[in-house]
Amino acid sequence: EQREMWWHRATGYQIYPRSFADSNGDGVGDIPGIISRLGHLADLGIGFIWLSPVYASPMVDNGYDIADYRAIAPEYGTLEDMDRLIAEARERGIGIVMDLVVNHSSSLHDWFRAARASREAPEHDYYIWRDAAPDGGPPDDQQAAFGGPAWSWVEEVGRYYFHYFSPAQPDLNWANPALRAEIYDMMRWWLDRGIAGFRMDVISLIGKDVDARVYEEGPSLHDHLQEMHREVLAGRDIVTIGESWSVSPETGLLYCGRDRRELDMVFEFSHIREGWDPERGKFAPRPFDLRGFKRELFAWQDLTRHDGWTSLFLSNHDLPRQVSFYADDGPYRREAAKMLATVLHLLKGTPFIYQGEEIGMTNAPFERIDQYRDLETLNHFEAQIAAGVPLEEFIAGARRNSRDNSRTPMQWSPGPHAGFTTGTPWIEVNPNASEINVEQDSAQPDGILAHYRKLVALRRERDIVAFGETEPFLANSPAVMAYQRRLGAQRLVVLGNFTGQEQEVELPDGVEGAGTCLVASHGERHHIPRQLQLAPYESLAVLIG
Numbered sequence: 001e002q003r004e005m006w007w008h009r010a011t012g013y014q015i016y017p018r019s020f021a022d023s024n025g026d027g028v029g030d031i032p033g034i035i036s037r038l039g040h041l042a043d044l045g046i047g048f049i050w051l052s053p054v055y056a057s058p059m060v061d062n063g064y065d066i067a068d069y070r071a072i073a074p075e076y077g078t079l080e081d082m083d084r085l086i087a088e089a090r091e092r093g094i095g096i097v098m099d100l101v102v103n104h105s106s107s108l109h110d111w112f113r114a115a116r117a118s119r120e121a122p123e124h125d126y127y128i129w130r131d132a133a134p135d136g137g138p139p140d141d142q143q144a145a146f147g148g149p150a151w152s153w154v155e156e157v158g159r160y161y162f163h164y165f166s167p168a169q170p171d172l173n174w175a176n177p178a179l180r181a182e183i184y185d186m187m188r189w190w191l192d193r194g195i196a197g198f199r200m201d202v203i204s205l206i207g208k209d210v211d212a213r214v215y216e217e218g219p220s221l222h223d224h225l226q227e228m229h230r231e232v233l234a235g236r237d238i239v240t241i242g243e244s245w246s247v248s249p250e251t252g253l254l255y256c257g258r259d260r261r262e263l264d265m266v267f268e269f270s271h272i273r274e275g276w277d278p279e280r281g282k283f284a285p286r287p288f289d290l291r292g293f294k295r296e297l298f299a300w301q302d303l304t305r306h307d308g309w310t311s312l313f314l315s316n317h318d319l320p321r322q323v324s325f326y327a328d329d330g331p332y333r334r335e336a337a338k339m340l341a342t343v344l345h346l347l348k349g350t351p352f353i354y355q356g357e358e359i360g361m362t363n364a365p366f367e368r369i370d371q372y373r374d375l376e377t378l379n380h381f382e383a384q385i386a387a388g389v390p391l392e393e394f395i396a397g398a399r400r401n402s403r404d405n406s407r408t409p410m411q412w413s414p415g416p417h418a419g420f421t422t423g424t425p426w427i428e429v430n431p432n433a434s435e436i437n438v439e440q441d442s443a444q445p446d447g448i449l450a451h452y453r454k455l456v457a458l459r460r461e462r463d464i465v466a467f468g469e470t471e472p473f474l475a476n477s478p479a480v481m482a483y484q485r486r487l488g489a490q491r492l493v494v495l496g497n498f499t500g501q502e503q504e505v506e507l508p509d510g511v512e513g514a515g516t517c518l519v520a521s522h523g524e525r526h527h528i529p530r531q532l533q534l535a536p537y538e539s540l541a542v543l544i545g
Ligand code: TEU
Pocket: 061, 064, 065, 101, 145, 165, 201, 202, 245, 282, 317, 318, 376, 403
């Protein structure tokens, strides 16, 4: 069976540094700000922080465009601050997982500066170049994920380079062994500073074949990951999580199967994409359908029953706030936030909390395009308005699904700027900070924070939460998510009502029983009856046997 690792019982916490805590009043979060809030994270009980990029960067994509992998962005602090963060977190039993963005660099990285200056520079081949089409235009019509052509022209070398994202994010050429060696060297340099692992940005893109227009999970992906494992990861007690927008249960174990020697787990998005319109994309979200969502999540529970491992998340810096998207950010916000946490955190896998989720932060109520900062939102805005989409329709889509929904400043207190900064925040604070903030929520024994603290502790303390097998039931219910975990003679029954109405459910054979209530949002229950009435957004977990 599986050897137990520390991250099997740990909960991760994602920090988006720009929006977490500002120590010097320039309106931008920073590393000293994070250090000053470590108490909050220790209190939650988390095992590690996934730190979104803090490296030197022109910040075209808020740090997902790295100009120097071994330097810290001056607005976030210094390398000394980073070492202090690693050390002070460690004293509290918290590891730091760095964001590794190596599908592309910034166009201001020294490699790219050399590459664009001369075809003869060794770094030229670190990127992906093609000659112009006969008419001088781009080699073909491939489009970038953030809008516009995927090719940009460089006069000095008379060629086009490929960028999957923005022109400021040229794709690295993983076919070049010298480039790969540089990346591995950089990874070892960070690991030697004492970090706890890597979250690997869009790692499933590194095996791409641009000419064949195969980007995700391309022909050389797994060779590269296995080489990276041999060169860097093997023999170290760290955690690795690869981001993949394409991975499915068919390909999942290629990354995280135990005999594969690649990664520990992936972030997969099939349950997230369920909420997007397949043709019109994320800015035209469709009504949430719980059945599809459950199908995808349970498929991954099934896949990782005997091999591999998975991550559990509903939110991150690219996604909307989970209470707003999946449940209710109005009258039932508190219950809904607890319910989403209950049903997610009691699955098998490593759960991730995105900053602010633990107090039920909501989407940003922006009404005008000038309130948005995210380049994806702004680029899509231009393209869609040009294509004739009415302004109100675009803003409605952005309010539901723009990446900026989760990037408004962390709400610490009801005071000015939510206690995030003493200056002017780089993006507006959500006006609901006067009611939704850490100070007020933590003063309530039955607050959202207290609920999260309990879930995080259960994973550390209870084998059944960490390792039990998952058995879904009521799969066809559009209103209730239900499953039980099993370990030996024990069962943990978990139920969550995804609606603002009471739900009467009839449980299948073998679920009923008396036991101990581990989690409840609406008063304890120590018995799971055959017929059960759930209050709006109620959730509970009862341990039987
Ligand atoms: O995201 C990967 C990615 O594909 C996203 O751009 C995704 O398509 C989009 O957010 C959906 O709306 C990673 C990072 O998490 C993201 O912040 C970066 O912008 C992107 O890579 C490029 O590094």
